[in-house]
Amino acid sequence: MQGEGVMIGCRQVFVRFAECNLSCAYCDTPFTATDDYRVETTPGSGQFATRKNPALLDDVTALIASWQQANAGLHHSVVLTGGEPLLQADLLCQWLPTVRPHLPIFLETNGTLPAELEKILPLLDWISMDIKSGTTSGQATLWNEHEAFLAVAKGHLCQVKMVVDEHTTEEELGRAAQLVAQYAPTVPLVIQPRTFSKGLTMSGSVLLKLQAAITPIHQDIRIIPQVHPWFGVA
Secondary structure (H helix, E strand, O other): OOOOHHHOOOOOEEEEOOOOOOOOOOOOOOOOOOOEEEEEOOOOOOOEEEEEOOOOHHHHHHHHHHHHHHOOOOOOOEEEEOOOHHHHHHHHHHHHHHHOOOOOEEEEEOOOOHHHHHHHHHHOOEEEEEOOOHHHHOOOOOHHHHHHHHHHHHHHEEEEEEEEOOOOOHHHHHHHHHHHHHHOOOOOEEEEEOEEOOEEOOOHHHHHHHHHHHOOOOOOEEEOOOOHHHHOOO
């Protein structure tokens, strides 16, 4: 189940890629390559089988095709997630044409690799891009990379997200809103408060204040927390 952003509640097939070019302080996903990978035995069951890495792409395609045939209409799309999937752009150029006849392709990305995005852009149906704020990620915000990425991705974007916490400033969010307004004026900018199973890290009143401050810049500003930690699903 998609647990973030405008697609919350949609069933999707998640394909998780190892490795990332960033190391965000709030990241809750292990992305180091391992000897094995897990495959859910039945969609939504929470039961997994283990297979050896590296995965054989034909096997992954066959699994997606079998799920789609057995559960027609259940899944909205295949999600490429990570880590950072665009680090595997050359591989995706070969693989995605075998997957797309079965389900549309939804990319989740940190929005810092515009040149890699260009390689696979015609093979994507939707892009969910993150803007990584320096105050929450623990590293400098890559504004130039984010702007270049937006310029390439604009026609495929379904949302831009920014994780916020009590340290996030109106200035940071305002700069993000300016970029989205410039390159993707009809696309929602999602304010995503850091979320844990016990709740949010900041109050609703603070989130509403941030939303109000940047709405004059970009009118489609949405406050959407992660929901999958509350449901206990990936």
